[in-house]
Amino acid sequence: MSKEALIRKITDDASAKAAIILSEGEEKGNAILDAAKKECDEQLVAARAEMERASEETLSRSRVVAEMDAKRLILDAKLGILDRVFARALEKLVQLDDEAMKQLLLGMLSYAEDGDEVILNARGRSLINKSVLKAFASSRGISLKLSDEVGDFEGGAKLRHGGIDKNLTFASELAILRDSEEAEIAKQIFG
Numbered sequence: 001m002s003k004e005a006l007i008r009k010i011t012d013d014a015s016a017k018a019a020i021i022l023s024e025g026e027e028k029g030n031a032i033l034d035a036a037k038k039e040c041d042e043q044l045v046a047a048r049a050e051m052e053r054a055s056e057e058t059l060s061r062s063r064v065v066a067e068m069d070a071k072r073l074i075l076d077a078k079l080g081i082l083d084r085v086f087a088r089a090l091e092k093l094v095q096l097d098d099e100a101m102k103q104l105l106l107g108m109l110s111y112a113e114d115g116d117e118v119i120l121n122a123r124g125r126s127l128i129n130k131s132v133l134k135a136f137a138s139s140r141g142i143s144l145k146l147s148d149e150v151g152d153f154e155g156g157a158k159l160r161h162g163g164i165d166k167n168l169t170f171a172s173e174l175a176i177l178r179d180s181e182e183a184e185i186a187k188q189i190f191g
Contacts, residue, residue, distance in 0.1 A: 114142040119158040
């Protein structure tokens with residue numbers, strides 16, 4: 001074999017081997033690319049599913065928060081209405097005519113005990129003076145004293161005995177009424 005034929009044979013063999021290696025390399029490269037594309041597609045599908053789940057969870061939480069906010073706003077509005085109802089009741093009590101106010105105060109004084117000191121606001125003092133109080137106490141067989149202190153409250157009375165006060169003011173009595181009857185009053189107002 002001649003030198004040129006030998007070189008050509010070596011070159012042809014090398015070219016053939018290179019073509020085979022190149023072909024195998026392309027196949028392996030394509031297989032790697034296909035596997036990578038498949039993995040990428042799977043990860044994309046998983047990421048989309050996770051994003052949808054997270055989105056639904058976020059929407060669900062947002063709905064729950066919005067519903068809670070709405071309920072809180074409704075409750076605040078209802079409590080505001082109840083506040084106005086009780087404020088209006090206090091206004092009505094304060095605006096009673098003199099005779100009705102006097103009878104109400106005397107009714108409140110039925111909780112007085114022997115030896116109590118009676119504290120009234122300015123209007124109450126104008127309706128129940130010492131002689132009226134003395135007659136009331138005498139009819140109950142007890143002794144009451146009208147305090148020189150003028151109460152700083154809108155209506156009602158305070159009874160003091162031995163450093164202990166009984167708060168019978170309108171505001172206090174309405175607060176007690178509200179605590180005990182608020183649910184029933186709310187039911188009647190709001191259904």
